[in-house]
Amino acid sequence: MNRISVNVDGTTYEDEVEPRLLLVHYLRDRPALTGTQIGCDTGNCGACTVDLDGASVKSCSVLAVQADGGEVTTLQGLAQDGEWHPLQRSFHERHALQCGYCTPGMIMAARDLLRHNPDPSPEEVRYSLRGNLCRCTGYQNIVQAVLAAAAAPDSVTAPAAGGEQTWP
Numbered sequence: 001m002n003r004i005s006v007n008v009d010g011t012t013y014e015d016e017v018e019p020r021l022l023l024v025h026y027l028r029d030r031p032a033l034t035g036t037q038i039g040c041d042t043g044n045c046g047a048c049t050v051d052l053d054g055a056s057v058k059s060c061s062v063l064a065v066q067a068d069g070g071e072v073t074t075l076q077g078l079a080q081d082g083e084w085h086p087l088q089r090s091f092h093e094r095h096a097l098q099c100g101y102c103t104p105g106m107i108m109a110a111r112d113l114l115r116h117n118p119d120p121s122p123e124e125v126r127y128s129l130r131g132n133l134c135r136c137t138g139y140q141n142i143v144q145a146v147l148a149a150a151a152a153p154d155s156v157t158a159p160a161a162g163g164e165q166t167w168p
Helices: 023-029 086-091 101-117 122-128 138-151
Strands: 002-008 011-017 049-052 055-058 071-073
Touching: 011 086, 011 138, 023 049, 049 101, 055 101, 086 101, 101 122, 122 138
Parallel strands: 002 071
Antiparallel strands: 002 011, 049 055, 049 071
16 A cells, blocks of 8 residues: 545545556545546546646546645536636537536546647647547537637636646
8 A cells, every 4th residue: 555645626635545546546436526537447538537737647547646746636626616617617508518428538638728728729629639539429519618718718717626727
């Protein structure tokens, strides 16, 4: 067992974990943040995408011990004071989901894109989401939702719970 300390969505958790425990399982089991989906378990579908220390990662490809001392933001950490993050709101308003299974990973990947490119083209959105699969093939509304969120006046200032937001 390894002792880890991880800040998840603004709350610090200290736990003993097996060295082989994947971050996605830790997030779903310990803080019970089930918004992070377990998709393919191989890193191909992106349903488990979270932010780890400012970088978008597929949490089924990261060990919980690798997050020791780090900060994780999940989909659930994006909302502030009961208000959805602009990306969450835009996905809802543009019906950018079908079954919704991929939605958490799509939103987290889109958030990473907008942090680095606050005014993306449709092609840049599609390219940035290439590692996230929608089995329902609802890509058109997803791309429109990301573009609309980018155009929203509050999209570049929306913080995540417990995390800082620095936009280029």
